[in-house]
Amino acid sequence: MEELIETLKQQIITTLTLSDIKPADIDPDAPLISGNLGIDSIDTLELLVLLEKEYRVTIPDVNIGRKAFASVRAMAQYITDNRRP
Amino acid sequence: MAAVPIIGMGAVSAAGLTLDNAAAAVYDGIDGLSLVTRFETGLKQALRCAGIDASDKELADGPAPNRTLALAVCAVKQALASIPRPSQLKTGLVFATTVAGITRSERFYERLLKDQTHAVNAAAELAFHEPTALAGDLCRRFGLHEFHAISTACSTGLHSVGMAMRMIQRGRCDLCVAVGADALSLLTIRGFAGLLLLDPFGCRPFAQNRAGTSLGEGAAAIVLASEHAVKELAASPIALARGWGASADAHHMTAPHPQGAGAASAMRAALRDAALSPGSVDLIVAHSTGTPDNDAAEIKALQAVFGNPPPFCSMKRTLGHTLAASGILEAVFAITALTDGTIPATGGCDIPDPALGAAPSPRRRAALRTVVKNAFGFGGNNASMVFGKV
Amino acid sequence: MRPPAIIASAILRPAAEASWTDEVPQTMRRRDPRIWRMAHVVVSRCLASTGEHPKSIFAATAFGALEETRAFLEGIFASGFGSAKSFIASVHNSMAGKLAVDFSIAGPNLTFCDGPNSLASAIGGTDLLDECDFPVLIVAIDEKIELLRTLTPHLSPECRPLLGDAWEEAAAAFMISRKEDAAAVKVQATGPRFIGDVPAAHAIGSLAAEMVPGIGNSPELRTDASTPSGAGLLLHEFITSGANGRRIIATHSPAGRACAVIDVWR
Helix, strand or coil: CHHHHHHHHHHHHHHCCCCCCCHHHCCCCCCCCCCCCCCCHHHHHHHHHHHHHHHCCCCCCHHHHHHHCCCHHHHHHHHHHHCCC | CCCEEEEEEEEEECCECCHHHHHHHHHHCCCCCEECCCCCCCCCCCCEEECCCCCHHHHHCCCCCCHHHHHHHHHHHHHHCCCCCCCCCCEEEEEECCCCCHHHHHHHHHHHHHCHHHHHHHHHHHCCCCHHHHHHHHHHHHCCCEEEEECECECHHHHHHHHHHHHHHCCCCCEEEEEEEECCCHHHHHHHHHCCCECCCCCCCCECCCCCECEECEEEEEEEECHHHHHHHCCCCCEEEEEEEEEECCCCCCCCCCCCHHHHHHHHHHHHHHCCCHHHCCEEECCCCCCHHHHHHHHHHHHHHHCCCCCEECCHHHHCECHHHHHHHHHHHHHHHHHHCEECCCCCCCCECHHHCCCCCCCEECCCCEEEEEEEECCCEEEEEEEECC | CCCCEEEEEEEECCCCCHHHHHHCCHHHHCCCCHHHHHHHHHHHHHHHCCCCCCCEEEEECCCCCHHHHHHHHHHHHHHCCCCHHHHHHHCCCHHHHHHHHHHCCCCCEEEECCHHHHHHHHHHHHHHCCHHHCCEEEEEEECCCHHHHHHHHHCCCCHHHHHCCCCCCEEEEEEEECCCCCCCEEEEEEEEEECCCCCHHHHHHHHHHHHCCCCCCCCCCEEEECCHHHHHHHHHHHHHHCCCCEEEEEEEECCCCEEEEEEEEC
16 A cells, blocks of 8 residues: 555656655645645546546546545555456 | 516427427426437446437428537527517527537547548538537528627526627617527536536435536527517517626636635626515526535525525436526526426435535425526636516 | 726737746646636736726637647547546636636626627627626637647638738737726727628628718728737727727628627727
């Protein structure tokens, strides 16, 4: 799980072009949206693509999406629970 | 300002190809959704939308360059059916759309990406891409002169009625047709899916654990006339357009203001325009798309304006969310409900969400004099109108 | 009603101003669409020149955020994934919505999509507002994109000249007020008016004469624009020239088969 979290941090930085953020700056348990990374709810929607392309997991609706994108750890947990073998 | 008579209406939607055929389904809150079969959505999950089971040619009763225009033609034809057009009347049109010719342009672009030589077909494929091209064609077909083509996402259709009302009030037209139309397209289906705005099974407005909206396609037209034109045409007004309010949340591009401040502002402006108090409203046809945020914000707005809101409903499980058409399509049924003395049921609201503090009304008969219709669009764009019995 | 006055005006011409991007706020630089940035800069410039704050905002655009629409569709067709931000930006009214958020404009918000006639349509549209909705900010904007350049040679003969190399990409912003101001430039507009097969030049002459009886078809007064932002550039030019007299700015949309006229005078 920790390895997945580290990979996700880098992928988030790349996908959202957060050029002045390093993986060490990202607290895996802090809220993703409106936290100190300057990410808003629309940015998390860009991460949907990341989830589908890299991990083959989909988010069926917004209620599940809100839980899955609550934090980097929440994302990692969702991937772990839902990725197809 | 004086209320403006409505002398014609038309509608085409999943609930029916004509207004009369559709009203009963809307009042019962019938589930109007079905699996999309007309094209591949490319989504992994099967999607239920309020599609219309008719070809473009059937809708337009003849050839039409794209489906949005075919839908618009169908609605305007119904609305103007029994209204003559003497040439001395100043006529106008306000056309509302989000998609316009995208249904055709997106397919053109898909081919172009695979084969650059397809560019030679640009003139034919893109001739009716722009909103103004559709508006101009409607003017040609129906003998109308002065027009505006507007696009403000999901509030556009209702704004078109407000603008048409003003065009009459300001003396720019004697007769003005407001029309809104949007066809289902790959762009909007994939766009809404990507924003997590859809409930693939079907929207459940105001319901507990509601999860998103359902898209639909459709068009509606409302013909407004000056007192002078009503006399000239010996027309019998169906209802009155009494007030229009427009505002912006100025808050966020996709999420509504959580307290519904912009929505409340638009409703208050519409009531002020109509010189009516909130207490005189008998029915509210809400925007209510079935997304968690929209419905919550709208209820807060209703409570802010009305205190204890009058009976309210959502029509989107029956009609789908028809985007730019929704405001005017649902306004048409708000007006028929008004004249029929019926409060419509809200399809899809299986268990009302207790957190909202208010629940939609079941279908019932009632003496209605005044109805409010709301429509809210992306970018926090708000429209509200007041309609009254003659 | 008293004709409205233009109390502030600004333009942006990206091709002529390489450093315009320096005026884009930091928060918009990471992911916001180019057309939003153009709109933001021209509005900042317009507001900087007046103490008034707009109550309402109208946008006038022929194509909307065309690059965003294209990018979203390309994503869908090429990889099966379209960017959420591109889709949000692709709705025609996204510029007006974003401007309302960034500049706190909470009143009526409308976007006019009448091709070259859009600016006239928007100016005429202000007649439909109430006094309390003024001042109105009107933004005319269109983005020139690579796809348009590729397709232009294949468009209809009437559309081609409008979108050829002669077209300059621009944004223009005007603050319209209903307050009494003898010194300010006054403006009114008619149209779009459907003309069908009537030649545009003839129709425009009639429209101009409707608004200003006796004006005939004076060529020195009339300038034709091919885009709403192009009409905006001409309008701005008249305003900043300080000249007295009047100017007619005419537009014609071959797609809509309609004309419109803006009449401005000091």
